[in-house]
Amino acid sequence: MSDLQDLVTVAEQRDWLAAAPADTIGRGARPDRCRQRVSGRARFDRLAADPRFDPLIAPVRRYLARTMPFPRRTELSRWSISALPGTNQNTWPRLFTVTVHFLETLYAYAPVDEQHRTLFALNVDADLPWERLTEQFPAVHARPARPGVLHLEVEGARNLMRLLDADGVVAAARRLNLELMNSGPSMQQRHHSFDLADCLLEPVTEPAGEPLRLGLYFDALGDVPRAEDRYRRAAFAGDAEAAFRLGELHSERGDTGGAESWYRLARDGGYAGVRRHPLAAATHALQQRGHDAWEDGDPETAARQFLLAAEAGATQAYLSAGDVLAERGRPDQAGDAYRRAARCGYPGGWFGLGVLLDEDRRHGEAQNCYRRAAVMGHPAAMYELGWAHECRGELGAAEGWYRRAVRAGHVDALVQLGDLLARRGDTGAAASSYRRAVKAGSGAGLVRVGLLHERDGEYDDAEACYRRAVERGHTQAWNELGHLYAERGEHARAAGCYREAADAGHYEGHLYLGDLHDEQGRHDAAEQCYRLAAAQGDEVAVTRLGGHFLDLGELDAAEPLLRAAARRDPEARHLLDVLMQERSRLATPAAERKAAVR
Known part of the structure; x- marks a missing residue:
């Protein structure tokens, strides 16, 4: 026995579940709570003023009529609807949420920076054959939500209305809602908006006309x-x-x-x-399927879905297609996708092209693309221009671009700006820039603040900063923590930090661990670490490895390593000179060497 039977008898539940869905709400009595109605009116008024409000009334009304047993009778006690709930209000704010027992069965939301959109999320019984549904109705994106529950998502009120006509959807929603109602009351009764429910449950007049x-x-x-x-x-x-x-x-x-x-x-x-376009209404679902495929390691399907979405009208999907194709090592196809995005007015298209050109060492052309993106307000393009000027020693121009990137919200630019100011000797301004980066969530900013503490002898504060940086996902901070412990003589802890950095993909960890082994006379372990770092492209490790072989007298092993590193590393050039002198010495007969000594 459940309390639902006090409202809807077992026979009524059985007959309702077997009956064909209807769009009529009925005219039975409804509950009302005057104080709750008044306290929730401000939220409802804000919702009603939203231009997205009017279009959502008809599909939500249809949802209640078709999927809730006797919706006027079961309102509040078994299902409730909230207006502008606080859920995810800083990221994905909602317009409304329908709750049955503990589960949010229908809600509307949009990304915080795209408040012109309306996305609808509908939870139904998992027995619905969703592969067939997505084939029949491409505008829906489906995924399992929890055991026994399937999550369906569409964009726009029109698509929600169409989804409720798709085979099996209403039946699956009915099964889930009735099961939840029999499990207990709505757990969000105190947030129920009676004014919103009025719009959904009271009779409406059918339109007339041609x-x-x-x-x-x-x-x-x-x-x-x-x-x-x-x-x-x-x-x-x-x-x-x-x-x-x-x-x-x-x-x-x-x-x-x-x-x-x-x-x-x-x-x-x-x-x-x-x-x-036949798929114009399906662009959101196509992009979601693209992201699913990308996350599942199927970039071919991901690129195909993104391109379909772009060709159907969601031209921003060209950017995602370009990212996937670039990741797959197809720069020509990625460049084509980025160009299409740029032609459609997306600065990210120019930025993506710039990255491809940089990777192809066509730096002048890359900077032209970055400039076009920066003029259109792209923060990362401003940052890249600042970095390019800094690499050329044009520090004034670099600072200007970094400051523009900071104003546009680029957090890493705060760190780079701080480095530039520190190099100029303006330590106070540098520290201020680093701390702003920390407040914005930057792990690199925490590392820089830690280095300032370490410079001032505040080692405990430095350690705390490095550990916080690691917690924020800036795993390169393990190296700085290792350096701190090595300076203290805590070699075991330093080695552990270097290993953490190396395991996180930072090959410098192998290099620093090799140096630690070398200082302690464990030359075989040092060689192994240098080899690991060198294999991942660390030029300093190549020099260290060459020097290691030179110390052992293995000149044939050392020479090719030092020659490769000498193109860029002054230390490698010095060691190569030492090696050549040693070769010359060994080539001189012993008698001549003795005579030279006399």
Whole structure:
């Protein structure tokens, strides 16, 4: 026995579950709490003022009508709806959330920096065959949410309305909602918005008018069956625009032949509309599937999904396609995707092209791309321009670009700006820049502050900074922590830190561990560490390895290493000179050497 039976008898539950879904809410009594209604009105008023509010009413009303048993009777006690809940308000703020027992079964949200969008998340019973659903309705993105629950996501009120017409979705939502209602009351009753529920549960007047106008109205809502019915009436009466709209509906469901027939009829009737891409409504789902494939290690599928989304109208997906293709080592295809993004007005396209050109050592062309991106406000492009000027010794220009990047929100630019100021001798300004970076979440900033503490002899504070940097994911801080312990003579702890850095992918950890072994006379262990660092491209480790062989008298092993490193490393050039002198000495006969000594 459950308390739900006090509201809806077992027979009513059974009959409701077996009945065909209807869009009627009913006219039964509803609960009301005057104080709660008044206390929640400010949030509702803010929601109602949002331009996204009106379009979501019809699909949410349909959801309640089709998936909640006797929604007016079970309101508040078994399901509740909150207006502008505080969930994820700094990242993915929500417009509303429907809760049944403990589970959020439907909610609308958008990224905090894209508040013109409306994404709907719907949880249903996991027995729904979601692979078939996504094939039938490409605009939905599906993934398992928890045992027994499938998470469906669409963008836009129109797509939510269409999702509720897709095979099996309402039945799966009904099964989950009824099971949850039988498990207990809504756990968010105190946040229920009665004013919002009024908009969803009170009777509404059906619109009236000419068939085409009604068809456009229902089409915008996503009520495709009624839109198609009105379009057909208008088309059979000779309306060419209605025929074109029918072509759009057929194209959207993948019926190319039917779409062409209606398009032809519209054209013959004198109506020349702009055709919508068949996947125009599916761009969000395509991008989500692209990200899923990328995370699952399937970059081919990821790039294909991103390109489909871009061609269907979500042109920002060209950037993601470029990133995937660049990661796959296909610079030509990645460059094409980035160029398309740039032509569509995305500064990230120019930035991506700049990175590819830099990797191809075409630095002048890369900086031209960075400049175009920077002019359009791209923070990372400003940073790269600052770095390029700094590498050329043009410190004034570098500082200017770093400051622009800082104003645009680039955290690493704060660190680099601090380094530039420190090099100039302005330690106070450098420390201020580092601390701003720390406040913005920078692990590199913590390392720089730690180095300042270490310089001033504040070793405990330095250690704390390095450990906080590691906790923030800046694993290179293990090396600094190792240096601190090595200076203290705590060699075992230093070695442990260097190993942590190396295990995190920082080959310098192998180099520093090798130096530690070498200082302690463990030359074989040092050689092994130097080899590991050199294999990962550390030129200093190549010099160390060459010097190690030189000390052992293994000149043939040392020479190729020192010659390779001597192109850039002054120490390697010095050691190579020592090696050549040793070769000359060994080539001189012993008698001549003795005579030279006399």
